[in-house]
Amino acid sequence: MKTTWIKGLLACSLSALVLAGCGSTNGDGGDSSGAKKQKLVVSTWGFAEDFYNKEVYEPFEKAHNVDIVLETGNNADRLSKILQGSSDVDVIYLSDYYAQQGIEAGAFEKIDRSRLKNLDQIYDIAKAPNGEEYGPAYTVGQLGIAYDPKAAGMKIESWSDLWKPELKGKLTMPSITSTSGPMMVDAASKVAGSAEFNEDKAFERLTALNPSVVKYYSKTSEFVNMFTQGEAAAGPIMQMYVGDLQKAVPGIEFVTPKEGAYAIINTLNVVKGSKNKALAEEFIDWQLSQEVQEKAAKAKVDSPANKNVKLTAEEAEGVTYGPEVVEKLQKLDMGFVNSHLKTWTDRFNREVTR
Amino acid sequence: MKKRYLYVLLAPGLLFLTLFMIVPLILTVGSTFFKDGGFTAGIYAQFFKDAYFLDILGTTLLVSVMTTLLCIVIGFPVAYYLSKLPPRKKGIMLALAIFPLLTSSVVRSFSWMIILGKNGLVNNLLTALGIIDEPLSILYTPAAMIIGLVHLFLPLILITLVGVMESIDHDLVRAAQSLGASRLTAFRKIVVPLSIPGLIVGSILVFVGSLTAYTTPALLGGKKRVVATFLYQNAITLNDWQAASAIATIMMIITFVVIGLMNKAAAKFKPKG
Numbered sequence: 001m002k003t004t005w006i007k008g009l010l011a012c013s014l015s016a017l018v019l020a021g022c023g024s025t026n027g028d029g030g031d032s033s034g035a036k037k038q039k040l041v042v043s044t045w046g047f048a049e050d051f052y053n054k055e056v057y058e059p060f061e062k063a064h065n066v067d068i069v070l071e072t073g074n075n076a077d078r079l080s081k082i083l084q085g086s087s088d089v090d091v092i093y094l095s096d097y098y099a100q101q102g103i104e105a106g107a108f109e110k111i112d113r114s115r116l117k118n119l120d121q122i123y124d125i126a127k128a129p130n131g132e133e134y135g136p137a138y139t140v141g142q143l144g145i146a147y148d149p150k151a152a153g154m155k156i157e158s159w160s161d162l163w164k165p166e167l168k169g170k171l172t173m174p175s176i177t178s179t180s181g182p183m184m185v186d187a188a189s190k191v192a193g194s195a196e197f198n199e200d201k202a203f204e205r206l207t208a209l210n211p212s213v214v215k216y217y218s219k220t221s222e223f224v225n226m227f228t229q230g231e232a233a234a235g236p237i238m239q240m241y242v243g244d245l246q247k248a249v250p251g252i253e254f255v256t257p258k259e260g261a262y263a264i265i266n267t268l269n270v271v272k273g274s275k276n277k278a279l280a281e282e283f284i285d286w287q288l289s290q291e292v293q294e295k296a297a298k299a300k301v302d303s304p305a306n307k308n309v310k311l312t313a314e315e316a317e318g319v320t321y322g323p324e325v326v327e328k329l330q331k332l333d334m335g336f337v338n339s340h341l342k343t344w345t346d347r348f349n350r351e352v353t354r
Numbered sequence: 355m356k357k358r359y360l361y362v363l364l365a366p367g368l369l370f371l372t373l374f375m376i377v378p379l380i381l382t383v384g385s386t387f388f389k390d391g392g393f394t395a396g397i398y399a400q401f402f403k404d405a406y407f408l409d410i411l412g413t414t415l416l417v418s419v420m421t422t423l424l425c426i427v428i429g430f431p432v433a434y435y436l437s438k439l440p441p442r443k444k445g446i447m448l449a450l451a452i453f454p455l456l457t458s459s460v461v462r463s464f465s466w467m468i469i470l471g472k473n474g475l476v477n478n479l480l481t482a483l484g485i486i487d488e489p490l491s492i493l494y495t496p497a498a499m500i501i502g503l504v505h506l507f508l509p510l511i512l513i514t515l516v517g518v519m520e521s522i523d524h525d526l527v528r529a530a531q532s533l534g535a536s537r538l539t540a541f542r543k544i545v546v547p548l549s550i551p552g553l554i555v556g557s558i559l560v561f562v563g564s565l566t567a568y569t570t571p572a573l574l575g576g577k578k579r580v581v582a583t584f585l586y587q588n589a590i591t592l593n594d595w596q597a598a599s600a601i602a603t604i605m606m607i608i609t610f611v612v613i614g615l616m617n618k619a620a621a622k623f624k625p626k627g
Contacts, residue, residue, distance in 0.1 A: 213577065353577050
């Protein structure tokens with residue numbers, strides 16, 4: 001009885017294999033016949049999709065006779081997919097912090113800077129956020145503090161104001177594993193009064209802040225939601241999202257803290273093994289161009305990294321704009337952050353959020 | 355002899371499960387025992403000595419047990435009511451009861467945020483009625499998680515209980531009453547014991563579901579973590595798949611232990627004869 005059972009199973013799995021084999025040969029034959037349009041797979045967040053489709057992807061598709069295929073998701077999910085292999089992504093949009101993780105895991109191709117003709121129009125801070133060998137940043141935004149003056153019952157001007165007792169139970173802070181999490185570790189170290197970064201002092205300050213915090217957010221939508229539900233009255237957030245916030249809750253103010261705002265940098269990289277490396281670099285260059293950058297800034301989709309972008313005062317509302325702002329932003333060393341992230345997350349879990 | 359060929363019918367399913375469930379499970383569990391080329395169970399020792407992890411595990415178990423108990427308390431009378439309805443009406447009512455399962459857990463959780471928030475329905479109502487002065491903090495607490503999970507999993511216990519209760523012969527209840535039992539006694543001595551199998555299956559589904567739920571605790575829970583969100587942090591944001599696999603293994607073992615215990619309990623309650 002038993003042997004026949006196994007035989008049956010074997011026969012079945014064999015036939016399945018044969019069938020699978022047939023399937024793939026057929027597929028190959030189909031692909032090679034006929035001149036097909038080139039395909040560029042772009043991995044991105046998927047926000048402002050209408051804008052990107054109309055102003056970024058479509059013009060590029062027409063100019064280069066290529067089909068752009070999108071893969072969308074948050075930083076972590078998309079990077080994790082690439083690190084697990086079996087992905088055909090050519091270009092990936094990532095925050096500098098996740099880009100660094102990708103670089104350390106060897107997930108990206110080295111970029112050919114001679115192809116990036118628009119590079120000299122870009123702010124220095126954006127040229128090589130993860131080193132000369134890897135992709136540039138196409139947007140530089142600032143992380144400051146948004147708050148509802150009425151609900152907070154005070155004026156906020158600096159990072160250290162977050163520690164004021166008036167904000168007890170009214171604060172939402174970024175979770176340690178989100179892009180701005182490590183920036184808060186740095187801010188806490190500054191608030192503790194140390195000129196050099198001091199990890200112990202930083203965590204001591206963050207622990208002292210914990211009773212004020214309602215929830216550590218990991219998505220901007222959570223942040224906005226907490227304000228509309230009256231759960232939070234203040235918290236660090238990117239300037240670009242303040243517009244959405246003000247639509248939901250009128251009266252919200254955004255401040256650049258006295259100690260300095262942090263640079264939120266989003267990068268573009270070519271994924272290792274891309275068969276369309278040259279085209280991918282063309283695409284990156286297109287995203288850096290004054291044309292795209294200006295449209296994105298005016299649509300309030302991305303703050304420009306291109307110095308030639310000119311905005312009126314009204315257009316610049318809610319956008320991180322102008323050399324006097326951009327050049328003052330503080331940038332964390334992502335290599336340093338990455339090498340400490342595991343310890344920081346552990347300490348954050350154990351010491352801060354207990 | 356013909357029976358032999360019937361086993362072949364199992365093969366496609368078996369092959370699928372072996373390839374896509376059993377092999378990955380073995381790989382997941384296996385990967386947790388190898389570190390630096392040696393065989394070790396050190397990672398588990400670390401977890402169980404770690405007060406932080408035990409705290410998370412405690413919260414998760416508490417939330418799961420509370421969710422299961424609440425589902426039983428709310429679900430049992432509703433299921434009995436449903437099982438007594440005429441078929442047409444029962445179909446409609448059951449469909450309504452199952453409805454929460456058909457909506458995305460993200461949408462469902464956002465609805466609860468609107469209800470439970472400081473500017474939410476519950477707080478507005480309570481303040482308007484003068485019962486409270488200051489809005490209560492419900493959202494972003496374990497209580498919010500439990501509310502969300504009960505809403506999510508109540509249908510599971512309803513479906514299993516209604517199925518079992520329908521098959522209870524109502525003549526037994528009538529016989530008990532004709533022999534002098536009160537309605538309550540008849541319910542307690544006939545309906546409850548005969549519903550135990552459905553109750554056990556339903557409870558297991560709810561408990562395991564709550565134990566492993568991710569979206570609801572992530573959106574409705576506050577600073578308190580559960581095992582599933584901890585696992586996500588390890589795997590996705592820290593890229594520590596070994597720790598994540600170990601957590602997954604611990605969750606699996608807890609699940610098996612709970613199922614075993616519940617089945618044992620069920621055997622005890624089984625009406626004799």
